[in-house]
Amino acid sequence: MDHTHATFEALVNAYSADLYRYSYWLTRDATLAEDMVQETFMRAWKGLHTLHDHKAAKYWLITILRREIARHYGKERHDMVSYETDAELDQWLEVDNGPSELDKWALRRAMAEVPNEYLEPLVLQVVGGYSCEEIGDMLGVSSGAIMTRVCRARQKLRRVLEGDESVPSSKKVQS
Amino acid sequence: MNCLEFRRQLLADPKLKSAELAEHRLACAACARFGARTQAMEHSLKETLQVDIPDGLASRILLRQRLEARRQVFWRRGLWAFAATMVLSVGLAMYFPRSAPLSLEASVLAHVEDEQRHMLAHDNVSMEAVNQGMQKYGARLVQAVGTVNFAMDCTMRKTKGFHLVLQGDHGPVTVLVMPGDYIAQRKTVADQRFQGVVMPTRNGSMAIVAENGQDLAQMEQRLHSALQFVS
Numbered sequence: 206m207d208h209t210h211a212t213f214e215a216l217v218n219a220y221s222a223d224l225y226r227y228s229y230w231l232t233r234d235a236t237l238a239e240d241m242v243q244e245t246f247m248r249a250w251k252g253l254h255t256l257h258d259h260k261a262a263k264y265w266l267i268t269i270l271r272r273e274i275a276r277h278y279g280k281e282r283h284d285m286v287s288y289e290t291d292a293e294l295d296q297w298l299e300v301d302n303g304p305s306e307l308d309k310w311a312l313r314r315a316m317a318e319v320p321n322e323y324l325e326p327l328v329l330q331v332v333g334g335y336s337c338e339e340i341g342d343m344l345g346v347s348s349g350a351i352m353t354r355v356c357r358a359r360q361k362l363r364r365v366l367e368g369d370e371s372v373p374s375s376k377k378v379q380s
Numbered sequence: 381m382n383c384l385e386f387r388r389q390l391l392a393d394p395k396l397k398s399a400e401l402a403e404h405r406l407a408c409a410a411c412a413r414f415g416a417r418t419q420a421m422e423h424s425l426k427e428t429l430q431v432d433i434p435d436g437l438a439s440r441i442l443l444r445q446r447l448e449a450r451r452q453v454f455w456r457r458g459l460w461a462f463a464a465t466m467v468l469s470v471g472l473a474m475y476f477p478r479s480a481p482l483s484l485e486a487s488v489l490a491h492v493e494d495e496q497r498h499m500l501a502h503d504n505v506s507m508e509a510v511n512q513g514m515q516k517y518g519a520r521l522v523q524a525v526g527t528v529n530f531a532m533d534c535t536m537r538k539t540k541g542f543h544l545v546l547q548g549d550h551g552p553v554t555v556l557v558m559p560g561d562y563i564a565q566r567k568t569v570a571d572q573r574f575q576g577v578v579m580p581t582r583n584g585s586m587a588i589v590a591e592n593g594q595d596l597a598q599m600e601q602r603l604h605s606a607l608q609f610v611s
Contacts (some may be wrong), residue, residue, distance in 0.1 A: 210449070217441050222433045229431050239434055246441045250448060312421075313427040330393070331422075332429050337392065352392035359391040363421060 207356040212259070215252055220263050221246070222331055224270055230328045231274050231321060241277065267333065267343060315365035323358035326351050386411050392544040484561060485569040487537040488578055488587040492554050498545050499552040501530035510544065517542045517559045518583045518610045525606045537561055541584075550594045555603065559584040582609040 221242060228238040228245075248269050249256075256265055316324065329340045339354065341348040386404045389396055393438055459603045482490065505528040511520050513531055519542065527547035534543035534556070541555040554576075566579040569589065576589030576596060586607075 213445060214442060217438050217445075221438045221441055225433050225437060226429060226431055230429065235434065239437060239440075242437070243441055243444060247444060247448060250445045312424050316428065327425075328429055331426050352388075354391070356388055356391040359394075359418070359421070359425075363417075364424070369469075 209253060213246075213253060216249065216262055216266070217246060220266055223263070224266055226269055226332045227267065227328050228274065230316070230324055230332075233317070234278075237277070241270060241273050244273050248273070263333070264339070264343065267329070271343070311366055312362065315362045318365045319358050319361045323354045323361060326354045327358040330355055383408060383411050387414055387556075390415055390418050394418050412460050412508045413421050482537060484537065484558075484563055484585065485567055485578055486577070488556060488589060489569055489571050489574055491534075491536065491556065492574055492576075495534070495543065498530045498532070498543060499554065501545060504528070505531040513526055514542045514557060517557050519557045519559075519581075520608050521606050523606045525602055539584075546599065548590060548596075549593055549598055553588060553590045553594070553596065553599050556587040556589070557581075557584075558586065559586050 224245060225238055225242050228241045229235060230333040232238045232241065245266060249266055252269075256262060319327070326337075326340045326344065329335050329343065330337070333340075335343070336348075338348040341351045342353075344351070381400045381404045383404075386401060386408070389398075389401060401411055405415055507521055507524055507528070510528055510531045513533065514520060519538075525546055528544060529547055529552060530543070530545035532543050534541055536556065536558045539558070539560040541559060541561075544555040544557070546553045546555060559581075561584045563570050563578055563580050563585045566577055569576050569578055569587070570592075572589060573596075574585060575592050577600060578587045586603075588596055588603065590596055590599075
């Protein structure tokens with residue numbers, strides 16, 4: 206096996222799992238998610254000579270995958286807007302809810318409520334282990350915006366998981 | 381740091397650790413609880429996001445890549461081979477202008493020349509054996525033509541035919557039976573060494589060739605009555 210094949214195999218072994226998870230959460234479809242990962246690695250194979258810094262490989266692969274998914278859905282899905290305003294979520298943020306049962310099943314269901322715009326950086330952060338700055342680079346937005354989005358994603362999850370029943374006034378919050 | 385800021389920072393990155401966060405956590409019981417639940421959710425979140433990877437994902441990717449690599453090599457090599465063939469063909473075509481196909485007369489002489497070793501044969505082939513061999517070429521001896529020194533299938537200009545060497549009065553006479561290779565009329569052929577005739581038959585043509593100086597008229601006459609053709 207020559208060097209190129211060895212490099213490629215190393216990339217597949219190191220990153221295919223993370224890419225699949227990322228793909229899964231953006232498509233919510235196991236078959237499609239795998240197709241997207243397969244396509245990503247095929248493009249990566251053809252363009253392997255353009256990858257000069259192997260430390261940037263994961264970043265490079267994720268960029269290809271994002272493009273692949275965007276191509277699959279067309280433009281509109283990636284520009285999805287959240288269905289709750291930031292003000293509403295901020296209001297929730299001020300709430301101190303009681304202890305909750307964070308069960309995986311509920312969390313998965315809750316995930317469906319999180320718009321992709323928020324979920325994507327969340328997956329990159331939790332699964333990919335990237336900092337908000339790196340994610341910002343990848344998605345072409347500021348790190349501040351990424352911080353807001355991942356924060357919104359978690360808020361949204363908790364809100365769905367913990368329910369809306371006890372939305373208190375902001376007076377409870379210390380200032 | 382106020383509660384809102386604390387919670388925002390924590391939700392933006394639950395792993396974040398700073399003196400300010402720690403201080404607020406100590407001072408605010410509600411935020412400490414919030415922090416604990418955030419950590420708990422973060423743990424579940426991570427577990428949830430780590431969905432199971434389909435079995436054999438990596439091997440499928442590698443398999444596809446190997447097939448793709450093979451395809452790439454095929455095309456790369458194939459294109460080179462194709463290009464090389466084209467260049468060579470064009471070059472050869474320019475270097476060796478296409479020769480005109482041999483005429484029947486010329487091919488008869490060339491054949492006799494090429495196969496002249498048969499003229500030295502003394503197989504003494506029986507008439508039956510000759511007829512057996514010539515059967516598939518639609519020819520048959522109905523009477524003896526003298527000694528047959530050689531009789532064999534042969535590859536002619538266009539198709540397979542039958543090559544006979546008869547004993548003439550002054551040396552061997554070659555007879556070529558060439559079904560499927562038609563000629564409009566009887567023609568004489570000659571070069572520096574051989575002379576003869578090519579004549580139409582019912583299913584193609586026949587040639588009678590001998591070395592210069594021999595009288596072929598007699599042999600032609602003999603064959604005319606002895607050799608029959610079916611169409």
